[in-house]
Amino acid sequence: MTDKPRVLLVHPPIYDFSAYDFWMKPYGLLRVAGRLRGLCQLQSFDFLCSDAADAPPGGTWKRDAWKRDAWGRGPIPAEGTAKPEIFSFLPRYYRRFGIPRESFRAWLEGRPAFDFALVQTGMTYWYLGLVETIEEIRRRSRETRIVLGGCYASLCPEHARSLGADLVVRGGELDPLWRLLEREALPEQRPFWEAYAAPAYGVMKLADGCPFRCSYCASGRMHPGYAARPLDSVLEEWERLRSMGAAHIAFYDDALLFQPEKVLIPFLNAVLARGTGGLRFHTPNALHARLLTAELASLMVRAGFASFYLGAESISPEWLETSGAKVFPEELSKATEILKNTGVPGSSITAYLLLGHPAHSPEMIESSMRYIHRLGIRIMLAEYSPVPGTADGERYGPAVAWQEPLWHNKTAFTAKILGWGEVCRLKHLCQQLNQPE
Ligand code: SF4
Incomplete structure (x- = not known):
């Protein structure tokens, strides 16, 4: 090994019925890589992005194949692929999303072999993308040590180990990684945004974890506690993204509005003092409506928040009582009123509703949709996926699910619970309600 080991960062392709770049970046991987800056020779390959600094040749890589909406999001180029047998009951095409496998192969062959490959994992049921990634890295060099980290690796470590990686990192337990790399990692640093030449958007977190424990959510399994990040670190991240020309930043926080006087307010005041530079903020991980105040909403709008989920x-x-009572309807209604009074149009406010949760009946879903529609905001149906280790995952996950993570697939699980016809009916109703009047 050279003085500075060659380390490859990979954001793998996705195998699923659907996938969309809804502000999707391998943020955990970029944060880990930031701590290795200067200690390793870092290069990255992001299968799901057209902004990478080190472009692979040809195929769907070409920038014009990746369309973006006004907020930087867009579809990911895909090709049909064989549907796993367990999904045979579902009348949907199964696809592989991302830059073609051959492009990755050619990209690897055009470079000296890497000493290590750090691979970000996402949803547990996306592991087929890891199988492909590991095969290609091994094909190039059997010496490369492969490390898996992220959601799948943390939630299904035993299954992840069966894929043949050299190390599986769980949550934020990074000491085994530093030992494998034989490097004393730096304390938290700016994420490795050098991986992207001109990102249409960036992502950030002001804090890790969530103080709440909703019965269906994986947040507590990924981060056992809640911890705000130092203000100077997050401001440095924001400055870096702004200087790279990113027009949008999506917060990956699970609890962005928690303890605002210590976290969000100081950050936004600093942003306003330095000038927003026209950068727009988004909240895809959902805001906790109960915690929104008029003062906070006003500050968020002045600082550039463009969408509120x-x-x-x-x-x-009945459902709220058994799931953790996150937000009551009147709190949702009040938050909506606050946002609208602050000048946010209803079309920029979206409420997530769970579809396919076993205790959430079609009648409950339909009445929830109609309630939200009456608030004059948009509805987004979020298909439920049973997460191992969560209260609901243990209660409702089929016994086989923990052996075969494909069973966690949100499209398949929802169709199993509601029936495909009912899923289509509810989605169609959602579309109708979301039509502008
Ligand atoms: S659903 Fe939201 S509020 Fe509930 S535990 Fe998860 S991140 Fe926290």
Whole structure:
């Protein structure tokens, strides 16, 4: 090994029925890589992005194949692929999303072999993309040590180990990684945004974890506690993204509005003092509507928040009672009123509703949709996926699910619970309600 080991960072392709670049970046991987800056020779390959600094040749790589909406999001080029047998009941095409496998192969062959490959994992049921990635890295060099980290690696470590990686990192337990690399990592640093030449958007977190424990959510399994990040670190990240020309930043925080006087307010005041530079903020991980105040909403709008996603999940009292009572309907209604009074149009406010949760009946879903529609905001149906180790995952996950993570697939699980015809009916109703009047 040279003085500075060659380390490859990979954001793998996705195998699923659908996938969309809804502000999707391998943020955990970029944060880990930031701590290795200067200690290793870092190069990255992001299968799901057209902005990478080190472009692979040809195929769907070409920038014009990747369309973006006004907020930087867009579809990911895909090709049909064989549907796993367990999904045979579902009348949907199964696809592989991302830069073609051959492009990755050619890219690897055009470079000296890497000493290490750090691979970000996402949803547990996306592991077929890891199988492909590991095969290609091994094909190039059997000496490369492969490390898996992220959601799948943390939630299904035993299964992840069966894929043949050299190390599986769980959550934020990074000491085994530093030992494998034989490097004393730096304390938290700016994420490795050098991986992207001109990102249409960036992502950030002001804090890790969430103080709440909703029965269906994986946040507590990924981060056992809640910890705000130092203000100077997050401001440096924001400055870096702004200087790279990113027009949008999506917050990956699970609890962006928690303890605002210590976290969000100081950050936004600093942003306003330095000048927003026209950068727009988004909240895809959902805001906790109960914690939104008029003062906070006003500050957020002045600092450039352009979209507000609210975590509603359901308005059914019965369902809320058993799931952690995150937000009651009147709190959702109040948050909506606050946002609208601050000048945010209803079309920029979206409430998430859970679809396919076994205790959330079609009647509950439909009445929740109609309630949100009456608030004059948009509805987004979020298909439920049973997450190992969560209260609901253990309660409702089929016994086989923990051996075969493909069973966690949100499209398949939702169709199993509701029936495909009912899923289509509810999605169609959602589309109709979201039509501008
Ligand atoms: S659903 Fe939201 S509020 Fe509930 S535990 Fe998860 S991140 Fe926290």
